[in-house]
Amino acid sequence: MASSGLRVLGFALRRVARADADAIVRAKKETEAEQDLAFIGLIGLIDPPKQGVKESIATCRRAGINVIMITGDHVATASAIARQLGIMDLADATRSRSLKGSDLDAMSDEHLAAMSPFPVVFARVSPDNKLKIVKTLQSMKYSVAMTGDGVNDAPAIKHADVGVAMGISGTEITKQAADIVLADDNFSTIVEAVKEGRKVYDNIRKFIIYLLSCNFAEIMLFLISSICGFDLPFSTIQILWANLIIDIPPSTAIGLEPQEKGIMDRKPRPKNAGIMSLLDTLLIFCQGMTQAVITLVVYVLCMRGKIGGVVTTRQIESLPFAVLGLLQLNQSLMSRSIYGSVWRTGITGNRWLLFAWVFAFSFLVMGIYIPKWNDWLELEPINGIGWGVIFLCVAIHIIVIELMIKPTMRFLLARGGIHLPRLPFLHKKKKNRF
Numbered sequence: 001m002a003s004s005g006l007r008v009l010g011f012a013l014r015r016v017a018r019a020d021a022d023a024i025v026r027a028k029k030e031t032e033a034e035q036d037l038a039f040i041g042l043i044g045l046i047d048p049p050k051q052g053v054k055e056s057i058a059t060c061r062r063a064g065i066n067v068i069m070i071t072g073d074h075v076a077t078a079s080a081i082a083r084q085l086g087i088m089d090l091a092d093a094t095r096s097r098s099l100k101g102s103d104l105d106a107m108s109d110e111h112l113a114a115m116s117p118f119p120v121v122f123a124r125v126s127p128d129n130k131l132k133i134v135k136t137l138q139s140m141k142y143s144v145a146m147t148g149d150g151v152n153d154a155p156a157i158k159h160a161d162v163g164v165a166m167g168i169s170g171t172e173i174t175k176q177a178a179d180i181v182l183a184d185d186n187f188s189t190i191v192e193a194v195k196e197g198r199k200v201y202d203n204i205r206k207f208i209i210y211l212l213s214c215n216f217a218e219i220m221l222f223l224i225s226s227i228c229g230f231d232l233p234f235s236t237i238q239i240l241w242a243n244l245i246i247d248i249p250p251s252t253a254i255g256l257e258p259q260e261k262g263i264m265d266r267k268p269r270p271k272n273a274g275i276m277s278l279l280d281t282l283l284i285f286c287q288g289m290t291q292a293v294i295t296l297v298v299y300v301l302c303m304r305g306k307i308g309g310v311v312t313t314r315q316i317e318s319l320p321f322a323v324l325g326l327l328q329l330n331q332s333l334m335s336r337s338i339y340g341s342v343w344r345t346g347i348t349g350n351r352w353l354l355f356a357w358v359f360a361f362s363f364l365v366m367g368i369y370i371p372k373w374n375d376w377l378e379l380e381p382i383n384g385i386g387w388g389v390i391f392l393c394v395a396i397h398i399i400v401i402e403l404m405i406k407p408t409m410r411f412l413l414a415r416g417g418i419h420l421p422r423l424p425f426l427h428k429k430k431k432n433r434f
Contacts, residue, residue, distance in 0.1 A: 246363070
């Protein structure tokens, strides 16, 4: 019965006279009644896993998250349930071992850490056993999340990197020791939280990479122009317009990007990794330089009169300004995925980004064509030839980013991205509270 995942209870009886029974109760000598019992039989109780837990555990495995069962049940019962949920698999050597608390007591931390494969089921464990398991996993450089509901779980929950308590069945002591309290007591909620966390992390990176790429492009424009002895391509008010009206709305919308497909098929990032990686920094440099070079080429051609109808100072500034604005708006659509192709992600999956794109493009056009506005921005309307140049620049930008830079980044990522080290004053180490 235990091997089928049932909790087994034994039942027995002893017939006594009512007067004798009352005397035993009054004398509080129940142990006397528990002698000379006649065995009746066994009863198996099933505590079925909640719906969706098996699928959530499979999702964890795809995401590189190892799930370990720690329970007070008999090892046979625990192993059977673990096999039902996919935690244990006798056909997979890495997920086939279970361990009893009594065996764990006889082991040192070093012996436990050296076990290969590491047990995926711990049965008949004590509070000290649970704490020992957490400490051992941390010594093996794992980030450990511990869930529980009872008082005996509190020490391990408090010592874990992430302590999770049950909000419904959990005790107050356990909730106070935990970092997170599950309102629905459902393991699947933890998996959804991991998925949401990965989405937020991705969107922070997308926001930073997009905004820094645009700012780096503007910096390089002014720097290269100064080195080459050219007049500065844009005035102060034009740069402010580009930063506040053209860059900010799309970057804000990128922060609302829905999760990418396959977000739970990735392995966890290194524990000591910062938000940005060296590849992210290289991508910022390449995307920013692409925008800067294309805009600078147009600016130089305008200064030398190589583009028809561009002769005045305002016209010379207007066309490069529009080119830079469209390149940055174009970059926002390609930033829906950091290294993925725009052909795969598409441009319609984030309605907020589309609204922001239309908003920014409208203000870019109004700044060029509305009389009072273009006087304030020191711009002039652009003719048909100028718009042809703009769309040609956008096409070149797409080709360079999507067919050259991003494929190179994906190739380098496949070889193993290197994360920038965390800055100690920005990442305070969590104190050991036990």
